[in-house]
């Protein structure tokens with residue numbers, strides 16, 4: 001069934017996957033709804049066991065969901081015959097944590113492999129693979145074998161291979177988790193570049209918050225097979241009750257403050273810029289005579305938008321504090337109750 005909006009590259013509806021383990025059912029996905037807009041970088045964030053791998057396998061057609069739909073380019077891949085599914089699977093390019101390159105083949109031959117499988121001529125394969133290697137900055141390594149390449153270079157080959165069949169969506173399964181920070185950064189920069197230059201839709205499945213903060217326009221947080229929160233990162237950061245937003249906020253140092261009401265203020269976008277510039281004319285901490293004391297501040301881009309988080313103490317009497325809160329909200333702050341930093345546990 002076609003999607004109602006042509007701008008959705010990938011959609012899941014009420015996706016459910018139940019595994020039978022002995023005499024018990026394991027619900028790996030429990031009604032997952034995703035809508036990834038064309039050209040978006042979309043994050044799927046979750047702890048170990050949340051259902052990320054199962055979701056990936058359903059998205060790329062390796063696993064049939066128990067119920068629910070997976071639409072790629074408006075085509076429900078769960079309803080396809082085997083041969084139609086094989087063809088449609090090319091619409092999703094995969095990048096893997098461990099690269100999954102064939103060691104016996106050169107970089108060029110690895111990139112050309114998906115084209116070989118669909119019967120493209122040797123000459124055309126070579127031309128296209130060379131173009132793709134150039135796109136990922138590896139044109140001078142076409143004849144190198146994986147053993148002669150660094151981790152970052154291997155992943156670039158993996159990305160070029162994933163793009164060979166001109167997919168609608170590039171699905172990255174922890175693609176930078178096995179790389180050191182600097183190399184991971186350059187691979188993420190490459191993905192951002194491909195997103196911008198080619199308008200490539202990218203889904204990043206990861207347990208790394210930093211990857212989502214740096215890369216994604218929007219994300220969902222998966223827990224025990226369910227989407228517990230989602231949306232654009234800036235919106236999530238601004239919503240006090242958002243579990244995703246709380247994970248995305250810039251970290252503040254721990255430290256108790258006694259004898260005062262402590263509040264976290266979150267500013268997003270232009271307000272965040274003004275607050276951090278401490279521009280007296282606009283600073284909501286100074287405006288309106290609010291009696292707050294700044295305890296700590298942190299600033300970070302989240303999903304391309306600046307986010308400032310300030311921890312303040314309200315010192316006045318009860319009525320004054322209520323007025324201060326209202327004034328801060330009116331000045332664009334989103335008050336959050338401070339709590340122990342939420343960590344996304346890693347596997």
Ligand SMILES: Nc1ncnc2c1ncn2[C@@H]1O[C@H](COP(=O)(O)OP(=O)(O)OP(=O)(O)O)[C@@H](O)[C@H]1O
Pocket residue numbers: 019020021026027028046047048049050051052053054055347
């Ligand atoms: N083939 C299977 N048979 C039975 N149970 C499974 C199977 N695959 C996954 N599960 C169960 O489904 C749940 C989700 O697993 P999944 O591997 O999708 O999580 P994950 O988020 O990818 O975790 P990780 O990051 O550790 O890989 C887990 O409880 C897991 O034990």
